[in-house]
Amino acid sequence: MIFVWFKSSTKGAVLLYGLLIAVHAFTAFPVYADIVNPSFELFEYHADPNFSKPFCWEIENYAADVNNLMPLNDGQGEGGYQGWPDDIKDNGLFAIDGERLLMLSTGHIGEPGDTDHGKAWQHITAQEGDRLSGYYFFGTCDYIDDLDDYNDYATITLVRNPDPNDNIELIYINVSDVGNYSSMGGWERFEYIFSAETAGECDLTFHVQDAVDDYVNSYLGIDDLELCAAPEHGDINLDCQADYLDFAIIAQFWQINCYGPPGDMSDPNRCDDWAGVDSPGDFDDNEIIDVNDLKIFASEWLTGE
Ligand SMILES: [Ca+2]
Ligand SMILES: [Ca+2]
Ligand SMILES: [Ca+2]
Ligand SMILES: [Ca+2]
Incomplete structure (x- = not known):
């Protein structure tokens, strides 16, 4: 009888879909206490055919799941990216973990001047003592003059709604930090330990922003995020356990x-x-x-x- 019922493709599909929902509901619980797709190895279709969207991340403008961060000389700047490390200029920046990374750009979408920022975020829940960490890279094709007026910047922020005064800025880096047409030397690690006051829900948010105008791109790369209850001292190899x-x-x-x-x-x-x-x-x-x-x-x- 069950075979007869199951042989009906419609009913079979309904059954399988029901199972999928049940499995998802069961597995979803632990996932919410963690970061989903923390190393950006999973990506999905995006309406803009020029880039893939990172799976389970909310995005605004250009926030692409890529296997290589390559600066684009958009013809607006006078220097391009001449100050970036040679290997990145030649080959792009590769993932520090796995095959893929998140790449935000202030202008990689539409025509030059169409957008002035890129953003990606995910809602996370952290307990007191949890350690949030990851790797970031900032680079720019822009430059600042005597007025510091084109000082594009990137941030990593814990956005704690609804009061923006509660936001916790983990990283702020701009053109004057790295130099005109330049970048960081490579990936750098950031880390944050949640306290009793800061534990709870927030949006882990990555953002790169043009300053003053919306020309000449700046970039933020992100990879290998981790949220875990690491011991205070003993985790030397940063895998979240002392063992x-x-x-x-x-x-x-x-x-x-x-x-x-x-x-x-x-x-x-x-x-x-x-x-x-x-x-x-x-x-x-x-x-x-x-x-x-x-x-x-x-x-x-x-x-x-
Ligand atoms: Ca990765
Ligand atoms: Ca700019
Ligand atoms: Ca000692
Ligand atoms: Ca360890």
């Missing part, structure tokens, strides 16, 4: 003073292997990785998620 992978790093740097003079146990070059972490495993900031750090690490062993 044996971090312990292996501590062992590698054991008794090393990253800041010490040559000739003793220090080895600053090895410490540099961990970009953005001055002294991996030096949780108590006394410049050497020793038993005191191990105590802190033990107290956080297997915490985080």
Whole structure:
């Protein structure tokens, strides 16, 4: 009987659709406490055939899911992007995680002068102590003169409706920070820990904006976002947990003073292997990785998620 019922393609489709909704409802719960499509590996059709939209992100103007951030010399600027790193000028900026990234542009849509910003956002919910992190890149084809008047900028903001005074600006970077026709040297990491006061719901928002006019593009790249309950100290490899992978790093740097003079146990070059972490495993900031750090690490062993 069931086979007869199921053989009807219409009923079968209804059944499968019902199952899909049930599965989605079941799996949707944990997803809302996280970022959906955090590395922009998933994209979908967009009405503008010139770019793909990042799946599950709201967008305004040009916010494209791409496998490469390549500046466009739109002919409006006098310098193009001459100050960008050579490898990015030649090949574009590739994802820091996976194959794809989010690329915002102030003018990649329509004719030059049609738009003055690009924006993307997703509603997230964070608990006290949660760690939000990700990588960003800002570059511009624009320039500023004596009046600083074409100082295009990009921001990463936690928009906490309804009062804009509650917004938390995590990153602000503009043309004068990177220089005329220039960019950051590459990806840089940002991080934010939610407090009891700032935990809750917000729109994680990325924005790049032309200043004064709507000509000569500036760009913001975003990739590898993460929202998790990371331990305060022990997560050296930034995978949200304090576990044996971090312990292996501590062992590698054991008794090393990253800041010490040559000739003793220090080895600053090895410490540099961990970009953005001055002294991996030096949780108590006394410049050497020793038993005191191990105590802190033990107290956080297997915490985080
Ligand atoms: Ca990615
Ligand atoms: Ca501009
Ligand atoms: Ca870890
Ligand atoms: Ca220490």
